Amino acid sequence: MQEAEEMLAIVQRLDPSGTGARDLRECLLIQLTELADTESLTYRLVAEAFPDLIAHRWNDLAKRFGVEPAAVQAAADQLSRLDPKPGLKYSEQSDGYIIPDLIVEKIGGNGGRYQVFLNDTGMPRLRLSRSYQEIARDKKKMTPENREFIASKMNSANWMIQAIEQRRQTMLKVMNFIVDRQRDFFEKGIEYLKPLTLREVAEVINMHESTVSRVTNEKYVQTPRGVLPLKFFFSSALSTASGEDASARSIRAKLEKMVSEENSAKPLTDQQIVHLFQEQGIQIARRTVAKYRDQLGILPARMRKRV
Secondary structure (H helix, E strand, O other): OHHHHHHHHHHOOOOOOOOOOOOHHHHHHHHHHHOOOOOOHHHHHHHHOHHHHHOOOHHHHHHHHOOOHHHHHHHHHHHHHOOOOOOHHHOOOOOOOOOOOEEEEEEOOOOOEEEEEEOOOOOOOOOOOHHHHHHHHOHHHOOHHHHHHHHHHHHHHHHHHHHHHHHHHHHHHHHHHHHHHOHHHHHHOHHHOOOEOHHHHHHHHOOOHHHHHHHHOOOEEEEOOEEEEHHHHOEOEEOEOOOOOEEHHHHHHHHHHHHHOOOOOOOOOHHHHHHHHHHOOEOOOHHHHHHHHHHOOOOOHHHHOOO
16 A cells, blocks of 8 residues: 555656546645645645535634635635646547537518528438439339339338428428527527427427427527527426516526626525515526526525625
C-alpha cells in the first residue's frame, strides 16, 4: 500500500493538475497545492470542512474559522478558477452537427405569416429504373413467372416512393399545425409556449398518434428562435386562472427568470415561487416547483443565499 501511495503521488503531479485524484475534494486540493495556495482560507475550507462547504453552510463555517460569512463565500468563490474534471478537455468528443429537416421563415416582416419548408433540396429524388420500366412494358417477351416478378418489384418500388412522399407531407402538416398553435412562441419567446400533445396533433391531421410520434422523433426544425427538435414543442399543461393552460416548458422558463432576478440575500423559497405563479394566475404545487427547479439545476433557496 505504501508503494501504491508513492506511485499515486507521482501520477498526481502530472498534467493536467488534478489528475489521479480519488474524489472531488482531493482533486481541488491537488490544484490548490499546484497554485501554492495551501495557506489560504479556500484551501482550509476544502481540506477541513468540505461537507459543510458543499452544503453552503456559510454561517457555521464563519464561526468555525473565526471570520465573517462574506469572507467564507468569497473564499468559496475562488474555487471557480479550478477544474473539477481536469481530464475532460483531452477527451475525444466529436462535434455533433445537425441538419434541420424543416425550415420555418417569417414572410412579410412584422405582422407577416410564417412559412414552412422542407429542407431536403440536397437529397436526390427516388425514381424507377428506366430499364425495368422498358422490360415491364414488353410483356410478350416474358414468361408468366418473369412478369409476376417484375410486377412485384415495380409495385414495391412505387410503394416506397409513395411512402417517402407521404412522410414528407406528414412532416409539413405537423409543422404547419405547430406554427399555427405556437405563433406566440415564435413572436415573443419561450414563456409564451403553449401546451401541446401528440394526440392533439394526430386528431387535427387525421393520423394515428404513433405516426406523429415517428415523424417527429429525432427531427429538427430551423426557426427564427434557433434550431430546435420537434419534440421541443410538445409539453404537458398546467391550469391557469384564465382557463387557458400553460406549457410546462414555459413555466420552467418563468421559474428560471424569477430566480435570476431574485435578491441573492433573500432568495425565493419554493413556496414563495408558488405564490408568485399564483399572482400570474398559474396554479402549481410546491413539489412541482421543486421538480422543475431540480431539472433546471437550480439549488434550493438555502444554498443560493449570499451574505
